[in-house]
Amino acid sequence: MSRTLVLVRHGQSEWNLKNLFTGWKDPDLTEKGVEEAKDAGRSLKEAGLIFDLAFTSELSRAQRTLALMLDELGAPSLPTIRNIALNERDYGDLSGLNKDDARKKWGEEQVHVWRRSYDVPPPGGESLKDTGARVWPYYIHDIQPKVLGGGTVLVVAHGNSLRALVMALDGLSGEEIVGQEIATGVPILYRLNADSTVAEKVVMEG
Ligand SMILES: O=C(O)[C@@H](CO)OP(=O)(O)O
Numbered sequence: 001m002s003r004t005l006v007l008v009r010h011g012q013s014e015w016n017l018k019n020l021f022t023g024w025k026d027p028d029l030t031e032k033g034v035e036e037a038k039d040a041g042r043s044l045k046e047a048g049l050i051f052d053l054a055f056t057s058e059l060s061r062a063q064r065t066l067a068l069m070l071d072e073l074g075a076p077s078l079p080t081i082r083n084i085a086l087n088e089r090d091y092g093d094l095s096g097l098n099k100d101d102a103r104k105k106w107g108e109e110q111v112h113v114w115r116r117s118y119d120v121p122p123p124g125g126e127s128l129k130d131t132g133a134r135v136w137p138y139y140i141h142d143i144q145p146k147v148l149g150g151g152t153v154l155v156v157a158h159g160n161s162l163r164a165l166v167m168a169l170d171g172l173s174g175e176e177i178v179g180q181e182i183a184t185g186v187p188i189l190y191r192l193n194a195d196s197t198v199a200e201k202v203v204m205e206g
Pocket residue numbers: 016020021022023024088091115159160
């Protein structure tokens with residue numbers, strides 16, 4: 001019984017590089033992002049992981065990261081399910097704005113609250129709690145059964161959609177999640193017990 005779940009944030013995007021709030025906007029990966037995706041695929045291959053199924057969002061940066069990883073894993077036609085529930089948090093009116101310009105306009109602290117707090121939404125967008133309210137049910141109904149059925153499942157998504165998932169898997173509070181960052185292209189491996197609790201977590205850094 002593998003019961004293995006691997007979470008990967010997409011590689012660096014053009015808008016990560018330009019320091020823009022991205023949310024549901026759809027920029028491509030940078031060259032560095034392409035390399036990060038390939039490295040993630042290679043390290044999972046070296047670790048001997050053989051996936052049964054992959055999930056990703058409706059956004060190109062995650063889909064392209066997944067495709068690059070699957071090429072490295074030698075599994076380019078792995079069954080893949082795309083769902084909007086795994087999309088990045090909707091950044092609302094901040095989408096497309098430069099993060100430093102936003103800090104100048106609204107102040108460092110307010111921007112940090114919008115970016116990392118649990119339940120304060122950015123103007124016109126989703127809080128992490130709102131994001132979790134779509135990510136977690138999707139995990140429970142669609143992803144978790146595949147893992148508990150004994151599968152090895154890959155999820156390639158986004159910084160905040162994965163923060164919402166990690167918060168629930170790790171049992172973190174609204175205060176604890178503030179300090180959690182998900183690095184681009186660094187696989188986070190969970191092995192689950194039969195009762196769905198986490199048996200082991202490994203962050204596969206370089
Ligand atoms: O802009 C975004 O959509 C996210 C992820 O890149 O940014 P932040 O890290 O500020 O939540």
